[in-house]
Amino acid sequence: MRFSKAYIKTLKETPKEAEIASHKLMLRAGMIKKLASGIYAYLPLGYRTIKKIENIVREEMDRAGAQELLMPVVQPGELWQESGRWDVMGPEMTRLKDRNERDFVLSPTQEEMITAIVRSDISSYKSLPFNLYHIQTKFRDERRPRFGLMRSREFTMKDAYSFHTSQESLDEEFINMRDAYSRVFTRCGLKFRPVDADSGNIGGSGSQEFHVLAESGEDEIIYSDGCSYAANVEAAISKLVNPEKEELKEIELVYTPNCPTIEALANYLDIPLNKTVKALMYKDMGTDEIYMVLIRGDFEVNEVKLKNILNAVAVEMATDEEIEKLGLKKGYIGPYKLPSPVKVIVDLSVPEISNHIVGSHQKDYHYANINYGRDYTADIVADIRKAKAGDDCPYSDGKLHSARGIECGHIFKLGDKYSKAMNATYLDEKGQSHYMLMGCYGLGITRTMAATIEQYNDENGIIWPVSIAPYIVDVIPVNIKNEVQVGLAEKIYNNLQEEKIDVMLDDRDEKPGFKFKDADLIGFPFKVVVGKKADEGVVELKIRRTGETYEVSKDEVVAKIKELMKIY
Amino acid sequence: MRFSKAYIKTLKETPKEAEIASHKLMLRAGMIKKLASGIYAYLPLGYRTIKKIENIVREEMDRAGAQELLMPVVQPGELWQESGRWDVMGPEMTRLKDRNERDFVLSPTQEEMITAIVRSDISSYKSLPFNLYHIQTKFRDERRPRFGLMRSREFTMKDAYSFHTSQESLDEEFINMRDAYSRVFTRCGLKFRPVDADSGNIGGSGSQEFHVLAESGEDEIIYSDGCSYAANVEAAISKLVNPEKEELKEIELVYTPNCPTIEALANYLDIPLNKTVKALMYKDMGTDEIYMVLIRGDFEVNEVKLKNILNAVAVEMATDEEIEKLGLKKGYIGPYKLPSPVKVIVDLSVPEISNHIVGSHQKDYHYANINYGRDYTADIVADIRKAKAGDDCPYSDGKLHSARGIECGHIFKLGDKYSKAMNATYLDEKGQSHYMLMGCYGLGITRTMAATIEQYNDENGIIWPVSIAPYIVDVIPVNIKNEVQVGLAEKIYNNLQEEKIDVMLDDRDEKPGFKFKDADLIGFPFKVVVGKKADEGVVELKIRRTGETYEVSKDEVVAKIKELMKIY
Missing domain, CATH: 3.90.960.10 (YbaK/aminoacyl-tRNA synthetase-associated domain)
Known part of the structure; x- marks a missing residue:
């Protein structure tokens, strides 16, 4: 992409309403645009990262054997009446009526809908188990939308639902999904932790959250230094160390x-x-x-x-x-x-x-x-005790510690909560009817984008991991009037494109300092600066994450970038 | 994919509500599921085709220089008040209020929103022209939703919006988009026609529709046999042949x-x-x-x-x-x-x-x-005359003919209709303010899927063009208990997967006739039947479109399929 043609409008000033880094920087880098409280358009630059996250999620869900479908945004209200959640969901669920005065809701989540689909298709144990997922727009009318894409009203989420004949099969799929999620966040280049969690109003028998670690995280995570135990503070437990017992005395x-x-x-x-x-x-x-x-x-x-x-x-x-x-x-x-x-x-x-x-x-x-x-x-x-940093680990000799996290994924064992309420049954080998057991697995696509920025940013802007950067390299000719520089920059730009590396050529007639500032703000992992040494065929390669700079010959720059792409 | 693991539930009976081929066959093949009147889930098999159409559209829009973004489904009502369409749009536009009683609408189209985004970002002629597109869920509360995905309430559409400083630039982009659309429908394997059209309530100065030709089409198209002239009957003109004039007489x-x-x-x-x-x-x-x-x-x-x-x-x-x-x-x-x-x-x-x-x-x-x-x-x-088959062509010596079509794309020159109403301006080189000129370009993704089936079906089911088939090949071992047949089928399945050809292995323990029926219904372009001659290393290759059958040696089957994929 040529910068002169790209729809990118960066801002010098931080819009007043933005409080946290991801919100400020996405607005400043021209990645998102606010259209109403908690409702954003994802501009071309931002949408590139969203699509990259979606693709990683899609690949890992497919690899885990899940099958993609797409359920509608507008759901019949009667499904929610059947499950009993019509009355439980508060005003965060947006209800509407169609032209015939029938009740509908804007999808806040899809347990009801997937159960309605599956119960109409599946009758035999032979068809089970399976896992269906989709990546779709959701709407939750938050009381206080804030922090940009972190807590927006309209957002993009991947949600998956699995159906089983036994608890063992559900347990297996839960681990399968936990592993898939770990692969997703690893591939996104993130520091994260799977933690035990409270199941909230989704219900069910067990759940884990995936937290991207960041100081600005809304959630407190408790983790052990003695074993892999980690939990949201809401669900965390610690070892109870009691004082010595005494002989009972008179009141x-x-x-x-x-x-x-x-x-x-x-x-x-x-x-x-x-x-x-x-x-x-x-x-x-x-x-x-x-x-x-x-x-x-x-x-x-x-x-x-x-x-x-x-x-x-x-x-x-x-x-x-x-x-x-x-x-x-x-x-x-x-x-x-x-x-x-x-x-x-x-x-x-x-x-x-x-x-x-x-x-x-x-x-x-x-x-x-x-x-x-x-x-x-x-x-x-x-046990109604709050676990805290300094407590003893319940599973090892270690101590508990506290960290801040952003919940980007949540996987649940639902059991028969929805299949029972909505009568989703199958016949076993003997012709006897049972409720299906269900699991559900959510992953916030747009929130993961925001969480990445919370984890990777500095005073100059965003620092994208290579795997989800909108563009990986920014090629900047220092003097747009110098033919040698421009020629070499074009050549490197073409070479990188041939290698299918997402690259931007900053061909704008602007001062180099202005271009460098934009590059740092947008957060390209690598900058190739084509300056005075272009005559000698030498360019500067800068790594956004570390600030390191290399002088590289024009013939080696592509190879060097490919090498660095494995690290960052 | 193994059929035994695939979420595909085919139906023998045609659901009563379905009237046209695409609706019947998508329901019977387990591609879609009705959840409410005009509201469908796209099941895994159907969603594969939708994603393939989306990818073709995305590639051709990118090739044409358009940039992808994503705008929200829930739009602020005030934008529609600004444009004046709040009062014009009837009940097909679904309105809702958020928890704070603010007006919103479910996106029926996005002229207002894109204009709001662009006017806030763009101030100089230097940033123009550009073309922004997105592929998103839309909702129109049709009075009479019918024909499955042909006229559903929730549907997926690609819409693009271009912004210009001159009519010439807009005209150029209009042709650029017309060419991109032609490439899209050609790549989808469809017989189609671009036709002159009425602009409807979108407004503007000129528009063309892209019709996929099919007997069941809702629209009548008038076309010339003397030149390339073609138009929706709503907009069609013909040569006016007048009777001879006479001397005027007394009343x-x-x-x-x-x-x-x-x-x-x-x-x-x-x-x-x-x-x-x-x-x-x-x-x-x-x-x-x-x-x-x-x-x-x-x-x-x-x-x-x-x-x-x-x-x-x-x-x-x-x-x-x-x-x-x-x-x-x-x-x-x-x-x-x-x-x-x-x-x-x-x-x-x-x-x-x-x-x-x-x-x-x-x-x-x-x-x-x-x-x-x-x-x-x-x-x-x-001119308020209806043109009809048999009329003289207005541009050549030819005659006009009539055909039925399904409108799958519509491109418009909007001019300044929205930029004027919503004050989207830019400054020219002399610092003078002008309204931007706009074009808009819609393409129905889910409707294109339905139109494809209307064009390609027979009494046994769907006949997918290779480019958008959910799977291209169905490998069917005739006798699932015969080890040689199963072994060879597995080998061919693996070989095709290695070549990145989307392939299904029908490993179900069912009679061959049952599997063949499913294969024809689902519409795989090619069947590989592994039967008695498996011992000799020979299989049958059947072409869905023509009914032709080849006997092919196991070593040649992949090459033969690759060859046929170029034709169908």
């Missing part, structure tokens, strides 16, 4: 002035935090029921775990008013001598602490020497 | 009992039809104004031409009631001594007829010897 009411927090109380009574228990009040946002949640004083509640245990859509801390209505007193809450019937949820850490202190429902007083089992019990005892 | 009121039609009148008075004039009453469906339309008795009114001349959204024949309200009498309408003010539109043929007869506004009487100019005039004189 006492103790005076604890000005100790409304667990830290103040531990400090006043001179007890280590890991021998205290704190009580928190949570509300199930679906049912409005309020729960008392107990956890060791030095731990935090993982609200995602709590939500899952309560089978709730969401949980939030109860308000002071709601707490008072139950006859409880903020700062002095406890499970002993409850003034009204409240369900109690207890973290696994709590039964291990002997003689702990709890609120007495009156200001400035606590009960001491309270013991789980003897003095109170719980409706649920479960 | 007479003549008794014409029982002659309410022009044929009856001509018969009764023994005048040739080409010396009569008929009067018709039309209504502009936008303004409700009613017009009198006069045309020679042996001609038909082309309502599209009439609509364009009136600048109307649509025209329809006025009802008897509407005619009577104007004081006119059906069967006795005429422009002479009009009882109320009605605008008169006259076809070019009318002023050429001397001494013709017109209605007298009273039953059983007509005025004879009426002459245009002397006895009445018109508000508009224009």
Whole structure:
């Protein structure tokens, strides 16, 4: 491509609305154009990278034995009514009516549709298993679209759905997909981590996320230095190290002035935090029921775990008013001598602490020497603890660490959640009917593009990995009026094209500094600068990632670039 | 691909709703799946053909110098308000509101959006001309979706938009695109015709359609046997051959009992039809104004031409009631001594007829010897005549003929219609501002797939051209229990794969007749049948299009297929 013909409009100034590197740089490099909040056009330069990511995904899905189809963007609403998600999905799912007043939705995801297709085609175990995928536009009407392609409303996603007769077959395909995803992100040149994850409202029995590592990532990842364990903080677990047990003592009411927090109380009574228990009040946002949640004083509640245990859509801390209505007193809450019937949820850490202190429902007083089992019990005892950096690894002698990640892929074992709701069955060898088991596998194409820039950028612009760079080489004649320079630049441009290397020739009548700035902003992995030494047949080859520069003879430049393309 | 693993569910019975070959056969071959009226999923087999058509389009658009981008499916409504089409587009444009009650539309077309993008990027003549295209899902809420992918609501289209500083540049790009389209349809293996066309509600100064020829086509095409002239009947013109002029005579009121039609009148008075004039009453469906339309008795009114001349959204024949309200009498309408003010539109043929007869506004009487100019005039004189087979060619000595076609492409010179409405301007060399001139170029990807089947099918199924067949060869071992046959089939399958020829191996444990039926239905261009002569290393090679069969040695089969691939 000749720069003079290319539809590329770079910007000097960063548009005000952009907060993170990928958003700023995609706008500045002329890769995307905002058309409405969270709705972008992918301009020619940006779309080249998207197509390259799509092709890598397509190749690896095909290699893994999945078959590509294309499902529509506009889905019949009745499928969502069948699955029960019509009422569960909030305003992020855009609903519309056709000219005959029938309900439709803009695809936020395709579990319902693929299940409807497969149930109408498949009746026998002989046709199973298989995996169908598509790469399609999706729409989610985010409450707060932001960060450019990171959280846009319209975006491109690859989603795959597999169908099975047994859990073993599903487990196998899950590993097959995990491996395919690892190949995809590796081929995109990315540092990434597959992590255990919460399944969210998709449902099912197990899931993993693929996170591209970047400081700006919205998600916290916990990982072990002793083994391969890694998880989204939402799902992460750590080894529970308990204090030593003591002999049980008699309950006492103790005076604890000005100790409304667990830290103040531990400090006043001179007890280590890991021998205290704190009580928190949570509300199930679906049912409005309020729960008392107990956890060791030095731990935090993982609200995602709590939500899952309560089978709730969401949980939030109860308000002071709601707490008072139950006859409880903020700062002095406890499970002993409850003034009204409240369900109690207890973290696994709590039964291990002997003689702990709890609120007495009156200001400035606590009960001491309270013991789980003897003095109170719980409706649920479960792991609701937030794992954090510094905790012990649950699977090795290692320690846990924390990193930031961008979720670019998510694979799920759905089990029979959708096949049951939508009656997708098959007949086995004996003619008996069963629900199919399903897996689903999502990969954000446009988000992966943004995540790549978050991982690879500097103050001058983007630094594309070779495999997904819109163009790999930028050939720049320093003086567009110098025939020798222009001639040599054209020759190198043609040679690279013959080798099927995506190359740009910056034939614009602009100052070299201006062209270099554009080159760095757009992020070509390599620049070939054809300057004064063109007379001698020598050019400069610059590596964007490292800043290294080589003087290379014109006859070697293509070979040198091919060599470097294997590294970057 | 192994048939046993492929997601292909063929049907013996034709689904009732399907009326035309492509719809029936795509459903029966398991290429598409209906999810709602006019909304289909493209199953793996069908999507392979779609991707092949897309790739041909992409290659030819790139070769023509166009640059690919991707614009969103969900468009801000305000762009359509700006262009003025928000109010013009009927219910076929689906409107929706986001969670903040802002107006959006599902893309029926993208003139507004591309103009919005370009006006924000381009300010100088130096950046022009260019041509941007995308291949994207579109949605049009058809009143009567039918014929499968031929008239579906959600479909895939390539649309391109070019921007220019001069009419010459636009004209040049129009020809460039016409050539690119010809290459696309040629590479798809189709018989097609570029024809002059009406511009419809897209607007602009000139347009051509690309029709794939097929008996089942919805459109009538008029073409010349004397030159390359061809046009959609909506836009077609023919040479006007006038009767000889006569000396003007005095007006007479003549008794014409029982002659309410022009044929009856001509018969009764023994005048040739080409010396009569008929009067018709039309209504502009936008303004409700009613017009009198006069045309020679042996001609038909082309309502599209009439609509364009009136600048109307649509025209329809006025009802008897509407005619009577104007004081006119059906069967006795005429422009002479009009009882109320009605605008008169006259076809070019009318002023050429001397001494013709017109209605007298009273039953059983007509005025004879009426002459245009002397006895009445018109508000508009224009070509509103329908050209038909048998007419003389307007550009050569040839005759016109008629054929049926399927409109798969449409290219337009838009001029400044959108740039003016949406203020897309550039500065010229002197710093003066001008509106950009635009062209737009659509090509229906999924419709081209359906049109191909309309052109290529027989009673047994589809007959794919090699270039867009989902698979080119079907290798069928006759007896799946015979090791020699299976071994040889596997070998040929592997050899073809090594040559990157898309091949299916029908490894299913089914009777050969069953497999042959599937092969013919799906439409593989070539079958390799590995039967009894496998022992001798000989197989049968069948050509789907011609029914020809060759006996070929195992070592020659790949070479023979490669040779045949150049022909079919």
